[in-house]
Amino acid sequence: MDFANFFANYGLIILLIGLLVFMFWSSRRRMQKQKLELEEKARQTVPGAEVLLQGGLYGTVVEYDGEDLDKPAHVEIAPGVVIKVHSQAVLRVVNPAQGYVTEDEFIEAEETEAEYVAGVADGDITSISDDHRAARQAEVERDDKDRPQA
DSSP: OHHHHHHHHHHHHHHHHHHHHHHHHHHHHHHHHHHHHHHHHHOOOOTEEEEETTSSSSEEEOOOOOOTTSOOEEEETTEEEEEOOOOGEEEEEEEEEOOHHHHHHHHHHHHHHHHHHHHHTSSOOSSSSHHHHHHHHHHHHHHHHSSSSO
């Protein structure tokens, strides 16, 4: 029995078996890739992350349980407007949460806000543009002091 005769009799079967093996391997690889993507999405879907929902809405995650996908996710789509959606309605994470604000950053923001409110109360600031103008004027004056006199 020569090689050509063997391949003529069994070549199609060998080709079909090879094709089946390739299909199973390809399918398994694709499933593993999808599983990794879902795990990555679950890791990034934390409170504070900006997400895109299946319906095309963008929002910020308020509550999400990546372990129990039967629990609904709470997503804030506007300030004070929180909707409850199926947790699998989160299509993708647009902007992962950068982490929570530290206590020092929170205190600094409160102090900045207090300074602004005090300026408004004193009458020094009558609008946001006045505040920006005053800040720019202070920068110019500081630059003029640092500049060597000719």
